[in-house]
Amino acid sequence: MNNQSMNEISPVAGALEQNIQAIDIPPRPMIIDRIRSAMNEDVPNFKFVGQLVSADVSLAAGLIKTANSPYFGYQTRARSVNEALMMLGLDISCRAIATICLRQAFPNGAHYERFWDASARIAALSGWLARQIRRPNLRPDDAYTFGLFRDCGIVVLLRRFPLYKDTLARANNEAVLPFTAVELQDFPTDHATIGCLLAQNWWLSNGICQAIRYHHDQPAIELFESGLPLASRYLVAISQLAEHLLQKVSGASHTEEWTKLGPSCLRLLNLDASDLPEIYEEASLVLIDVD
Amino acid sequence: MTNNSEIKHSLDPISGFLSRNAGMVVASRLLDEAKSKNGLLSALWIDMDRFRLVNDSFGHSGGDRVIALIAERIRACVRDDCALIRVGSDEFVVLMPLQETLCAEQFARRILLEIEAPLLIDGILIHPSASTGIAMSRGDDDPGALLERADRAMLDAKRQGGNRFVVSGHEAVPGRLGTRLAREEMAIESALHQALENGGLELHFQPIIRPDGRIEAVEALMRCTVGNVLIEPEKFIPVAEKSGLIVRLGEWSLLQGTRCAARLRDQGLATKVAINVSRAQLISTEFLQALNGALICANVPPALIELELTESLFMDISPTVQANLHGACALGVGLAIDDFGTGFSSLASLKDIPAKKLKIDRAFIKVLPGDWRTLAIVKAMAQLGRELGMVVVAEGVETPEQLVACAVVAGVDACQGFLHTRPMSENDLLAWMIARKQS
Numbered sequence: 001m002n003n004q005s006m007n008e009i010s011p012v013a014g015a016l017e018q019n020i021q022a023i024d025i026p027p028r029p030m031i032i033d034r035i036r037s038a039m040n041e042d043v044p045n046f047k048f049v050g051q052l053v054s055a056d057v058s059l060a061a062g063l064i065k066t067a068n069s070p071y072f073g074y075q076t077r078a079r080s081v082n083e084a085l086m087m088l089g090l091d092i093s094c095r096a097i098a099t100i101c102l103r104q105a106f107p108n109g110a111h112y113e114r115f116w117d118a119s120a121r122i123a124a125l126s127g128w129l130a131r132q133i134r135r136p137n138l139r140p141d142d143a144y145t146f147g148l149f150r151d152c153g154i155v156v157l158l159r160r161f162p163l164y165k166d167t168l169a170r171a172n173n174e175a176v177l178p179f180t181a182v183e184l185q186d187f188p189t190d191h192a193t194i195g196c197l198l199a200q201n202w203w204l205s206n207g208i209c210q211a212i213r214y215h216h217d218q219p220a221i222e223l224f225e226s227g228l229p230l231a232s233r234y235l236v237a238i239s240q241l242a243e244h245l246l247q248k249v250s251g252a253s254h255t256e257e258w259t260k261l262g263p264s265c266l267r268l269l270n271l272d273a274s275d276l277p278e279i280y281e282e283a284s285l286v287l288i289d290v291d
Numbered sequence: 292m293t294n295n296s297e298i299k300h301s302l303d304p305i306s307g308f309l310s311r312n313a314g315m316v317v318a319s320r321l322l323d324e325a326k327s328k329n330g331l332l333s334a335l336w337i338d339m340d341r342f343r344l345v346n347d348s349f350g351h352s353g354g355d356r357v358i359a360l361i362a363e364r365i366r367a368c369v370r371d372d373c374a375l376i377r378v379g380s381d382e383f384v385v386l387m388p389l390q391e392t393l394c395a396e397q398f399a400r401r402i403l404l405e406i407e408a409p410l411l412i413d414g415i416l417i418h419p420s421a422s423t424g425i426a427m428s429r430g431d432d433d434p435g436a437l438l439e440r441a442d443r444a445m446l447d448a449k450r451q452g453g454n455r456f457v458v459s460g461h462e463a464v465p466g467r468l469g470t471r472l473a474r475e476e477m478a479i480e481s482a483l484h485q486a487l488e489n490g491g492l493e494l495h496f497q498p499i500i501r502p503d504g505r506i507e508a509v510e511a512l513m514r515c516t517v518g519n520v521l522i523e524p525e526k527f528i529p530v531a532e533k534s535g536l537i538v539r540l541g542e543w544s545l546l547q548g549t550r551c552a553a554r555l556r557d558q559g560l561a562t563k564v565a566i567n568v569s570r571a572q573l574i575s576t577e578f579l580q581a582l583n584g585a586l587i588c589a590n591v592p593p594a595l596i597e598l599e600l601t602e603s604l605f606m607d608i609s610p611t612v613q614a615n616l617h618g619a620c621a622l623g624v625g626l627a628i629d630d631f632g633t634g635f636s637s638l639a640s641l642k643d644i645p646a647k648k649l650k651i652d653r654a655f656i657k658v659l660p661g662d663w664r665t666l667a668i669v670k671a672m673a674q675l676g677r678e679l680g681m682v683v684v685a686e687g688v689e690t691p692e693q694l695v696a697c698a699v700v701a702g703v704d705a706c707q708g709f710l711h712t713r714p715m716s717e718n719d720l721l722a723w724m725i726a727r728k729q730s
Contacts, residue, residue, distance in 0.1 A: 032490075033490055036489060036490055153584075156587065156588060157587070160587055160590070184580070187583075188579060188580065188583035188622075189579075189580045189581075189583040189584040189587060190580060190584075193577065193580045193581055193584040194584040194587065194588060196542075197542060197545070197546045197581065197584050197585060197588060198546075198588065200487070200539060200542060200543050200546070201543065201546050201547070203487070203488055203489065203490045204488075205488055206484070206487065206488065206539070207347075209539075227344070229344065229347050229348050230347070230348030230349055230353075230413070230415065231347065231348065233415075
């Protein structure tokens, strides 16, 4: 097929042909591979991992900040990378490092900063909620990572297609159709699919990858037949509740997701709408802590 | 139910069934009884399907609740003279003194039906199912041998897709080999899970070269290493296909392959990258979203990507598969028919699939140039491809004589194989391409 007819078929194919924005997606940071291989040795080498992290100042600061965050609730404060590694353990440290690296790998800029601020709040609230609402196979650090990255596909689409922001606005205001269905009206893919591809590329757990792919899909989180692991369903339910809490507390940036997914999420988390006012109150305190 | 005061202390607390050791004692006694009464003893080995999913979803405490409920259902199906044993986390054995094999099959059917009823766990409806293996004895086996035969039959039921029973002696691959193969598959599946979450996958690339030296494309081939052990694609791809993991592996390759194409282009070495896609990916209505997602992420023109369609696709080309293939074509992505001439990839596939490339299976190439009949077939395939406007590639070219037979005598358009290069890492591919360009 030649370029001209391809452009007629799909504006996306045209955009790809023209290579309109010569940017690459955030690659999986090399340091994650190096830390994983150090961890996979028979005797995991704390000292070597510490050296790897310390070599990157912002990563070191990020890891210490993570260990000291109210979300982990440690009494003592980490003052060095090695202390942070000891407090968190290598497994959680590795996940935390991956999270910090991935955040750094995404583009900055005023527009994206707002997006990341909201994601960081949703992530913090998700981690907090996961600790409150204990469920088997639901790790608070997974809830945190999922909250931060579930919408990373939006960043990729915004950078590739300037018109995507109009689609995004429509999808946010859509009260009936799934969010991704609105995206698919304008584009041949959606942010959940792209987010899942990226998460697989970064070796995130299957639970997180699947949750990213189906986080706007009500039947997938509600019906057992969908085959979605329960951990993924909990991640989706927790993050949707976190987003709802954030919007309720801040009174800003409303979407229709809670209208569409809220009842399923509450059922999954074994909560009742009458439980929410108390959670709003506690969430506002958590947000003050995060900010 | 078997009465024995010693054995009462050996009950599994979750199912209330006999523990494995106690079960073996009872089995031995029931075998003796069968022999003395000139009767039969049947062993039904029941293994829950996809139980890993239940454990993954609900944790082990949820898994235990499911086991307890399933155990109750099994108990409700059997007579008082049967022995019930829990032989593994999600595996049970029912020992049943019987008069004939048909009765055992009726019981197996009833148990499977009973197990199938939906279960509600933590607000989620589960549809459990089980695979069952049946073995019979006149009392002349030892208990271990009887259970091993039942286990082997169960593994065969599992291999056939689960939720069914197989009678020992009727397995597709009977004997110890069958058991070993099934166990090996389970180990490989577990290794694949590890590879997907710990970074054990990598793409290697093998160039496809035209007679004039131009590179027609590079094929991306998946490598899997877990704990420093390399697992061969011939071993892990079939397991990935059976377990459904192939979709994740395929999507992973899609993004890696498109990103490689982008990097080659950025180095001034724009080359088509051929990525293998599986039947499981193509029967999904989400395939085009994933393909577009990968192209968008990698920011690569569709014309630099080719999808290699494995022969298993051609068993049944559904409307969804057709729509996916035509959608990919409309986007500008090339399609190649892999392993042509063997298995399910028949001439009919050329009619149904809008492919632009035909890859002749290595089985035809490896007997060249000596086998004149095969040479005639390769020539005919090359001719057919040309008339359909397709690029024809010979796979598995390993000797200069095979190269001459393919490129000069049969007239194929390009060759792939160890004679040119072995598959190599992306860095090695880049170095190789740069060196060729300079020379």
